[in-house]
C-alpha cells in the first residue's frame with residue numbers, strides 16, 4: 235500500500251528533481267505536511283492543487299511516510315517550526331469561550347483574567363463576567379464595587395480595578411475600540427508588554443510577541459538556552475527568536491505557543507513524543523528537558539502575622555472597606571491589627587494566605603462590639619456577605635463566621 239501511494243505521488247505530481255514550489259496556493263498543503271512531520275517533499279511545478287490535496291489526503295493512512303519525501307519550499311529551521319506548530323494548532327487547539335466568539339474586548343478580558351490564573355478556573359469567571367458586562371461600554375458604565383464583585387475569587391484585585399479604569403479610558407478616548415498602536419496601548423492601565431502583545435497579535439493579527447511562562451519555556455527548550463531564563467538578557471533572546479519565528483498568521487502562532495506550553499511542553503514532564511516541534515528541539519536531543527528552563531532559586535516570602543477582630547453587634551459582623559493605598563485596596567475584609575486581643579467572645583481557626591511576595595498568617599477573634607471607634611466599613615448580616623467584594627485573603631474567616639451561624 236505504501237509503495238502504491240508513493241508511486242501515485244511520484245507519477246502524478248512529484249519527481250526526484252529539486253523543483254521550487256512558488257505557488258502560494260500550496261500553503262495549506264505544506265502546513266499539513268509539516269504537521270505530520272513529513273519534512274521532505276518534491277513537487278513538480280504546475281500540478282493542480284486539487285490533485286495534490288487528494289493524494290496527500292491518502293497519506294493520512296501511511297504514517298511511515300515520515301521523512302521519505304523531500305519538501306523543498308524552505309528548509310529554514312524557524313520556517314519549518316512555524317508551520318509544524320500552526321498545523322498542529324489547527325487540529326489540537328483548546329476550545330475556550332473567548333476563542334469561540336472572538337472579539338478584541340473578549341481577548342483583553344480573558345488575557346487579564348489569565349494572568350496568574352489557570353484556564354479552567356478562568357472559564358466560569360469569564361462567562362459570568364461577559365454575561366454581566368457584554369461590551370466594553372457596559373464595563374465602563376458599571377461601578378467599581380460591582381466589577382470587583384464579579385472578580386471576587388480570582389484574586390489579584392488590582393487587575394480588576396485596572397480593567398475598569400482601562401475600559402473607561404478606551405470608551406472616552408477611543409470610542410470603545412482598543413488602539414492598535416503599541417505606544418498607545420501600553421499607556422493604558424493594566425496593559426504591559428505581554429497584554430499589549432496579546433491584543434495586537436491575537437486581536438489585530440499584527441506581528442507582535444506575547445511573552446509569558448509558556449513561551450519562555452518552549453523557547454529555552456527549543457534552543458537549549460542554559461542561562462537564567464528570567465534575566466533581562468533572556469528576555470532579549472526571546473524577543474530575537476520570536477522576531478524570526480513570527481513568519482505569518484501572528485494570532486494563530488502566538489496562541490499555538492500558548493497551547494503547546496499548556497498541553498505538551500509542560501513545566502514538569504513535557505510530552506515530547508507528541509510534540510509537533512520535537513524535530514527542531516535541541517533540548518530533547520541533549521536530553522536536558524528536566525533541566526531547562528534554568529530558574530534561579532526564588533527569594534523566600536516575608537511572613538506577616540496579624541490578629542483579626544470581627545466585631546459582632548445584634549447578629550451582624552463588622553467588615554472593613556479597605557479604602558486608599560496598600561494591599562487589597564478598595565476591597566472588603568475583616569479588621570486586621572498587629573496588637574494582641576485580650577477579651578473575645580470566640581477564637582476562630584487561624585488562617586494563612588499566600589500572596590506573590592508575602593504570606594499573611596491571621597488569628598481571627600469574634601469580639602462583642604462595645605462602641606469602639608472603627609474605620610470605614612459596615613455591620614453586615616451573615617446572609618448579606620456575598621453582596622460585598624470580600625478579598626480572597628479573608629474568605630476563610632468569613633466561611634468560619636458563616637459556619638458558626640449555621641449558614642453553611
Ligand code: SF4
Pocket residue numbers: 452455456498499500504505506509510511512515517518523
Ligand atoms: S520536544 Fe519536548 S521539550 Fe522540546 S518543545 Fe517539544 S515538548 Fe518541549
